[in-house]
Amino acid sequence: GENVEQHPSTLSVQEGDSAVIKCTYSDSASNYFPWYKQELGKGPQLIIDIRSNVGEKKDQRIAVTLNKTAKHFSLHITETQPEDSAVYFCAASFTSGTYKYIFGTGTRLKVLA
Amino acid sequence: GAVVSQHPSWVICKSGTSVKIECRSLDFQATTMFWYRQFPKQSLMLMATSNEGSKATYEQGVEKDKFLINHASLTLSTLTVTSAHPEDSSFYICSAGTPKQYFGPGTRLTVT
Numbered sequence: 001g002e003n004v005e006q007h008p009s010t011l012s013v014q015e016g017d018s019a020v021i022k023c024t025y026s027d028s029a030s031n032y033f034p035w036y037k038q039e040l041g042k043g044p045q046l047i048i049d050i051r052s053n054v055g056e057k058k059d060q061r062i063a064v065t066l067n068k069t070a071k072h073f074s075l076h077i078t079e080t081q082p083e084d085s086a087v088y089f090c091a092a093s094f095t096s097g098t099y100k101y102i103f104g105t106g107t108r109l110k111v112l113a
Numbered sequence: 114g115a116v117v118s119q120h121p122s123w124v125i126c127k128s129g130t131s132v133k134i135e136c137r138s139l140d141f142q143a144t145t146m147f148w149y150r151q152f153p154k155q156s157l158m159l160m161a162t163s164n165e166g167s168k169a170t171y172e173q174g175v176e177k178d179k180f181l182i183n184h185a186s187l188t189l190s191t192l193t194v195t196s197a198h199p200e201d202s203s204f205y206i207c208s209a210g211t212p213k214q215y216f217g218p219g220t221r222l223t224v225t
Contacts, residue, residue: 043216099211
């Protein structure tokens with residue numbers, strides 16, 4: 001069935017360094033890829049998304065890249081800050097039809113001050 | 114914009130009772146809402162897709178008669194956990210919107 005693999009499961013970086021989280025999806029028909037940040041005890045917050053007709057998208061310190069051929073997409077956070085510490089989830093979905101998300105397993109990011 | 118609320122934020126109930134959780138889109142209309150369940154340190158598991166004015170679509174393995182979903186308006190969907198048991202204790206999260214899903218803050222259910 002449809003699957004999204006996410007790596008790494010945990011990531012520790014020094015404040016100011018960059019963090020990269022990678023996801024691989026299985027359904028080649030997927031064309032919408034959002035990233036969420038979830039803090040403890042809260043609901044996920046959409047931080048950035050990308051559609052399959054775009055290779056890269058950036059919003060201040062956050063960027064997402066997509067390689068449709070390899071079915072990979074990645075989240076890049078630059079100049080990390082302690083408040084970036086959270087669990088990050090990627091998802092693969094569609095812009096029509098069921099709109100269901102297939103979530104990755106999550107990455108626990110810890111930014112060390 | 115795109116704010117989703119859930120009520121209650123946490124609830125404790127006794128085994129055998131039913132609990133209703135509300136999900137509201139506060140500043141937009143949502144034809145489609147989604148209900149998820151999340152266990153500690155795990156990812157979100159989709160339970161069902163809720164469509165306004167029609168029956169919900171449940172994921173494989175989710176009991177329709179146990180998790181009743183009603184999407185009565187373009188801003189409200191409800192999830193009722195019937196005859197709750199301790200194994201139903203979990204964090205329930207709703208989302209609204211397509212294709213971007215905006216998530217509510219979640220409801221922590223504890224069944225004693």
